[in-house]
Amino acid sequence: MALFSYIVKTREGKTVKNAEDFSSREELISRLKAQGYFIISIKELKDSGSGQGSAFFSSKKKGHRKIELIDLAFFARNLSTTLSSGVPLLRSLEVMAQQSESIKLCAITRNIINDIKRGLSLSEALAKYPQVFSNLWLGITEVGEATGNLPFVLEKLALYLEMRLDFERKVKSAMVYPVILMIAGFFAMLVFFKLILPKFTELFEQFEITLPLPTQILFNISEVVNHYFLFIVAGLVGLYFLFNYARKQKAVLDVWDRISLKIPLFGDTVVLTCVERFSSTMFILLESGVPIVYTLEVVAKSLGNSFIAKKINVLKESVKKGRNLSGEISKLYFFPSLVTELVSIGEEAGNLSEMFKKLSVHYQKELSTKIERLVAAFEPIMIVMMSVVIGGIVISLFLPLFKLSTMGG
Numbered sequence: 266m267a268l269f270s271y272i273v274k275t276r277e278g279k280t281v282k283n284a285e286d287f288s289s290r291e292e293l294i295s296r297l298k299a300q301g302y303f304i305i306s307i308k309e310l311k312d313s314g315s316g317q318g319s320a321f322f323s324s325k326k327k328g329h330r331k332i333e334l335i336d337l338a339f340f341a342r343n344l345s346t347t348l349s350s351g352v353p354l355l356r357s358l359e360v361m362a363q364q365s366e367s368i369k370l371c372a373i374t375r376n377i378i379n380d381i382k383r384g385l386s387l388s389e390a391l392a393k394y395p396q397v398f399s400n401l402w403l404g405i406t407e408v409g410e411a412t413g414n415l416p417f418v419l420e421k422l423a424l425y426l427e428m429r430l431d432f433e434r435k436v437k438s439a440m441v442y443p444v445i446l447m448i449a450g451f452f453a454m455l456v457f458f459k460l461i462l463p464k465f466t467e468l469f470e471q472f473e474i475t476l477p478l479p480t481q482i483l484f485n486i487s488e489v490v491n492h493y494f495l496f497i498v499a500g501l502v503g504l505y506f507l508f509n510y511a512r513k514q515k516a517v518l519d520v521w522d523r524i525s526l527k528i529p530l531f532g533d534t535v536v537l538t539c540v541e542r543f544s545s546t547m548f549i550l551l552e553s554g555v556p557i558v559y560t561l562e563v564v565a566k567s568l569g570n571s572f573i574a575k576k577i578n579v580l581k582e583s584v585k586k587g588r589n590l591s592g593e594i595s596k597l598y599f600f601p602s603l604v605t606e607l608v609s610i611g612e613e614a615g616n617l618s619e620m621f622k623k624l625s626v627h628y629q630k631e632l633s634t635k636i637e638r639l640v641a642a643f644e645p646i647m648i649v650m651m652s653v654v655i656g657g658i659v660i661s662l663f664l665p666l667f668k669l670s671t672m673g674g
Contacts, residue, residue: 267286267287267288267289267309268285268286268309268352268356268360269285269286269287269290269293269307269308269309270282270283270307270308270347270350270351270352271283271285271293271297271304271306271307271308272306272350272351273297273302273304274302275301275302276301281302282350282351283351290307290309293307294307308350329366329367329368330367330368330369331367331369332367332369332370332373332397333367334426334429334430334433335430336365336366336367336370337370337397337398337426338423338426338427338430339364339365339366340361340365340370340374341419341420341422341423341426342420342423342427343360343361343364344357344358344361344419345416345417345419345420345422345423346416347360347361348415348416348419349416349417349420354381354387354415355378355381355382358374358377358378358381359378361374362374362375362378370397373394373397376390376393377390377391377394380393386410387406387410387415388403388406388407388410391403391406399566399567400562400563400566400567401422401425401546401549401550401563401567402422403563404550404553404555404559404560404563405418405419405421405422405549405550405553405555406418406419408553408554408555409553412554414554417553418553418554421549421552421553422549422553424549425545425546425548425549428545428629429545432629432632432633435633436633436636439636439637439640440640442640442644443640443643443644443647446644446647446648446651447647450647450651454654455490457658458486458487458490458491459487459490459491459494462483462484462487463487463491465484465662466484466487466488469665472669474665474668474669476665477661477664477665477668479657479660479661479664480661480662480664480665482661483658483661483662515571518571519571519572522570522571522572522573523572525570526570526572526573526599530639533635534632534635534636534639535570536573536599537628537631537632537635538569538632539568539569539570539573539599540599540600540601540604540628541625541628541629541631541632542564542567542568542569543564543568543577544604544621544624544625544627544628545621545625545629546560546563546564546567547560547561547564547618547621548618548621548622548624548625550563550564551617551618551621552618552622557584557590557617558581558584558585561577561578561580561581561584562578562581564577565577565578565581573599576597576599580593580594580597589609589612590608590612590617591605591606591608591609591612594608603624603627604624607620607621607623607624608620608621608624
């Protein structure tokens with residue numbers, strides 16, 4: 266059996282969209298013609314498992330185990346497409362489970378299907394997985410269910426996720442070279458201290474000369490690396506896991522989020538990132554019909570900075586009491602004046618979502634440019650630092666050689 270989505274017209278000219286299981290396209294065409302329909306289009310969506318029920322949930326499904334942004338964008342886009350084609354929600358989710366390249370997302374989708382069968386709504390089922398489906402997902406699906414326009418709001422969500430995916434790809438591409446440079450430099454230094462410097466140590470010990478201070482420090486470092494190599498590696502691994510643990514603790518995050526805003530260069534980028542995310546999320550939620558107070562609540566949870574999130578929550582309470590959004594935004598120092606002005610214009614003209622769309626596009630470009638400039642500035646700094654380190658090592662090694670040549674003279 267296979268699932269076919271079709272669009273037909275009745276003799277009265279009414280358009281009918283539906284999806285059904287048939288053994289072949291020819292059988293579907295025969296059935297539709299027998300019922301007197303004029304066929305507009307027929308599209309095969311998926312195999313239904315040849316009578317094996319939920320065979321698409323096979324544990325032998327291949328793919329990656331993590332859930333990445335591209336998986337969620339694919340999920341939102343295709344769910345919107347199938348629903349708008351007239352495919353029922355449960356069948357649409359079955360298609361998503363089969364097509365997903367993420368094993369974990371496939372399993373979660375299966376659980377969501379079971380929850381919906383037990384009587385939960387889609388938003389309630391998604392809410393059981395907050396680590397996967399953010400408050401943005403919940404807000405949009407709730408509005409879509411309430412208005413009966415779930416395909417439309419999911420399409421808006423897909424556009425937003427695809428926009429963020431494209432932006433993240435640009436940032437990652439800009440960071441590739443500096444990261445490779447740092448890793449290569451670290452391993453080059455490790456090999457030098459582990460394998461090369463001990464050879465020079467043996468050479469100078471044979472001549473029994475007093476080593477200059479820079480050379481002695483260099484050899485001491487090499488000796489520490491050689492004797493405690495495994496401890497150093499274990500320490501670095503431990504620091505990595507400690508860092509991952511610490512960044513998940515709320516108290517640590519609150520302190521870091523406040524401090525990060527004041528770090529030179531880095532702080533400006535953090536603020537700009539929050540402003541861009543604020544604008545983008547406000548646009549997608551308002552465009553989908555989410556009330557402004559609930560929109561601000563979702564935005565506060567989506568910013569990724571607890572300090573700024575608290576300020577947005579205060580702003581939300583003020584708007585809830587009837588104050589203008591633009592007036593409250595102007596009181597927050599980290600919002601540029603451009604945001605205040607455009608939001609004020611949007612409130613007066615009644616097209617607030619359109620103004621946030623303009624702000625979103627603007628700050629995405631500005632943030633992308635800023636990150637590219639930071640990376641461009643970081644590269645020469647890294648090269649200079651590595652040159653100083655390598656130059657210092659070379660000079661430290663040549664000082665005893667100069668001494669040896671003088672003794673030979």
